[in-house]
Amino acid sequence: SYVLTQPPSVSVAPGQTARITCGGNNIGSKSVHWYQQKPGQAPVLVVYDDSDRPSGIPERFSGSNSGNTATLTISRVEAGDEADYYCQVWDSSSDHQVFGGGTKLTVL
Amino acid sequence: QVQLVQSGAEVKKPGASVKVSCKASGYTFTGYYMHWVRQAPGQGLEWMGRINPNSGGTNYAQKFQGRVTMTRDTSISTAYMELSRLRSDDTAVYYCARDHPVAGTSLFDYWGQGTLVTVSS
Numbered sequence: 001s002y003v004l005t006q007p008p009s010v011s012v013a014p015g016q017t018a019r020i021t022c023g024g025n026n027i028g029s030k031s032v033h034w035y036q037q038k039p040g041q042a043p044v045l046v047v048y049d050d051s052d053r054p055s056g057i058p059e060r061f062s063g064s065n066s067g068n069t070a071t072l073t074i075s076r077v078e079a080g081d082e083a084d085y086y087c088q089v090w091d092s093s094s095d096h097q098v099f100g101g102g103t104k105l106t107v108l
Numbered sequence: 109q110v111q112l113v114q115s116g117a118e119v120k121k122p123g124a125s126v127k128v129s130c131k132a133s134g135y136t137f138t139g140y141y142m143h144w145v146r147q148a149p150g151q152g153l154e155w156m157g158r159i160n161p162n163s164g165g166t167n168y169a170q171k172f173q174g175r176v177t178m179t180r181d182t183s184i185s186t187a188y189m190e191l192s193r194l195r196s197d198d199t200a201v202y203y204c205a206r207d208h209p210v211a212g213t214s215l216f217d218y219w220g221q222g223t224l225v226t227v228s229s
Contacts, residue, residue: 001170030213031210031212031213033213033215033216035153035216037153042203042219042220042221042222043153043203043205043216043219044219045215045216045217048208048210048215049210049213049215054217084152086152086153088153088215088216089213090213090214090215092212095167096155096167096169097143097155097158097214098155099145099152099153099154099155100152101152102152102153
């Protein structure tokens with residue numbers, strides 16, 4: 001089955017740029033989606049189809065995907081961005097959904 | 109507006125079954141697949157499977173094959189997830205999530221509030 005690998009944690013100072021990676025075999029050939037989850041809340045979609053943003057998501061959230069790595073970039077990080085972030089793809093070979101293990105973003 | 113409202117928390121003994129409901133509103137229930145995702149305490153998201161509310165067709169993650177059953181009642185726009193032969197490691201928050209089809213992929217655009225299922229003797 002397809003596996004997505006994320007770093008367990010990323011730390012960044014307020015105002016700086018956070019980059020969260022999601023690794024997978026030839027992930028660049030798939031569409032990657034990113035979710036933000038704050039404690040005690042359901043996940044929220046922040047980036048879909050590699051780099052598109054749902055309405056209501058700040059432009060500070062962006063994404064890219066190439067080769068074996070997809071990246072969620074959060075510019076001008078704010079305290080409110082502190083959360084867990086998950087990448088997700090649809091594995092067409094099995095028609096199954098796959099999540100990465102999640103990355104805890106800490107704003108210093 | 110789209111809303112997914114799940115049933116309340118459950119406490120079950122090992123070996124029992126649990127059935128969680130997810131009532132949809134604000135859209136055409138039969139027009140979108142519904143997925144179930146769970147999250148054990150302090151752990152990540154785990155996809156369990158999905159149901160096509162129109163046909164009733166299902167697709168389950170291999171890990172849950174034989175223990176999970178997803179059904180729906182279109183008359184009340186509600187999806188159900190039943191997990192049997194519960195074990196302590198099934199203790200988790202269970203979410204329903206609506207599928208949003210995008211060309212060549214699928215993702216989850218709306219989520220229920222989650223249902224905590226605790227398995228304890």
